[in-house]
Amino acid sequence: MATSTSVVVIPGDGIGPEIWAASKPVLDAAIGRTGGGAITWEEWPAGERGMEESGDPLPRTTLEAITRHRVALKGPLTTPVGSGFRSLNVQLRLHFDLYANVRPIHWLPGISSPVRHPELVDAVLFRENTEDVYAGFELEPGTPELLALAAFVRERFRWPIPADAGVGLKPISESASKRLVRAALRFAVREKRKSVTLVHKGNIQKFTEGRFRAWGYEVATQEFADECRVEGVDPDDGRIVVRDLLADAFLQEILVHPERIDVVATTNLNGDYMSESLAAQVGGVGVAPGGNINEEAGRAIFEPAHGTAPGIVGQDIANPIAMLLSGAMLLEFIDRRPAADLVRGAVRSVLSLGVGTPDLGLAEQVGTKAFGERVVAAV
Secondary structure (H helix, E strand, O other): OOOOOEEEEEOOOOOHHHHHHHHHHHHHHHHHHHOOOOOEEEEOOOHHHHHHHHOOOOOHHHHHHHHHHOEEEEOOOOOOOOOOOOOHHHHHHHHOOOOEEEEEEEOOOOOOOOOOOHHHOEEEEEEEOOOOHHHOOEEOOOOHHHHHHHHHHHHHHOOOOOOOOOEEOOOOOHHHHHHHHHHHHHHHHHOOOOEEEEEEOOOOOOOOHHHHHHHHHHHHHHHOOOOEEEOOOOOOOOOEEEEEEEHHHHHHHHHHOHHHOOEEEEOHHHHHHHHHHHHHHOOOHHHOEEEEEEOOOOEEEEEEOOOOOHHHOOOOOOOOHHHHHHHHHHHHHOOOHHHHHHHHHHHHHHHHOOEEOHHHOOOEEOOHHHHHHHHHHHO
C-alpha cells in the first residue's frame, strides 16, 4: 500500500463541496485519534470549477498534482449525456491506469432497503476499469469512419452492420483481465475472504468475456494455488473458493442468496451495472463508496458512487456517507487502517442511534453539516 502525508482533493460539482465540508472534520478527527501524523488535503479544481477557472474540465495542474501525490479523493463531477463530452471519471481512470474499480458493499444499520435481508449483503466488487465497450472506442452513426468500418467488416467477415448504427468496440485483453483478477485474489487472501466469483457472459461473448473467465482461472490455479481452489474441481480444504457465474445468474444470486457473494471480479460494463444493483440492496448509491486503484503503482482515486444531485445543492440535506466511506478507503490505502476503521465505526454508531440525513428516513433527520458533526463526536 501507499503512504502519504498529502492528498489531492477534488470537491467536485453539485453537492460535492457540501459533502466534502462535512467529511473533512471526520477524517481529521480519526487521524488525530489514531496517530501517524496529520494529512494535508490539497484542493484542486475539476469539472465545472475547472471550466470556470481555466476553461478545462480536467486542468493540467490538477493532473500534475495527482501525479505528484499519487492519491486523491474526489466528489462527483458533471458529465453531460450525449454531448460528445467524455466522462471525466473515465478520463482519470485511463490517464492514471487505475485498472481496478473497487466497490465494498455492505448494509449499514437502520438504513431501509428494498430487500428483506440486506444484512446478508457483504460483497467487494472488483471491476476492470480500462477496457470493454466502456472504454469509449465508439463511432457515431453516419460518419465516414463508421461507414468505412461497416464496409470493411461486411466484406471481410460478413457482419451486417446497419449504416445508421453506432458502433463500439469491446476489447478484453489477457493482460488487463489477469491483473484485475490478480488484484481481487490478493485482496481475498489478505482479508481472509471465503470466495471469489468471476462474473461474465462468456456463453455468448466467447472471445471476450469467455476469455476473461478462462484467464481468471489461470491466475487462480497458476499463481494462487496455495491459497485458492476451484469450485467443483479441488477438494474443500479451507482454501478460498474460486468459481464463476454468468452475469444474469449473478443478478439473480445477489437477490436470492446474497450470502454466497463475497469478492467479485468482472468486466467493465458488467461491473458498472452490478455494483449499482448491489448498492441498491443496502440503501442506494448515497451510501456506496468506491476506489479506482492501481496497487502495484501505488496510485488511487477514491470517490462516492453517486452523482452531483443538482436539485438539492445548497439545501444542507445531501448525504455524506459515501464520501466518508470513500475517505476511509483512502486512509486504508495509505496505511492508516486504524483511522479508516474508526471512521467506519463512527458512521455505523450514528446510524444505529437512528440519526441520518433526510434521504435515509431514520427517526432523527439532520442536515449534512449536522450529520458530519455527529460522526465527529462519535469518533
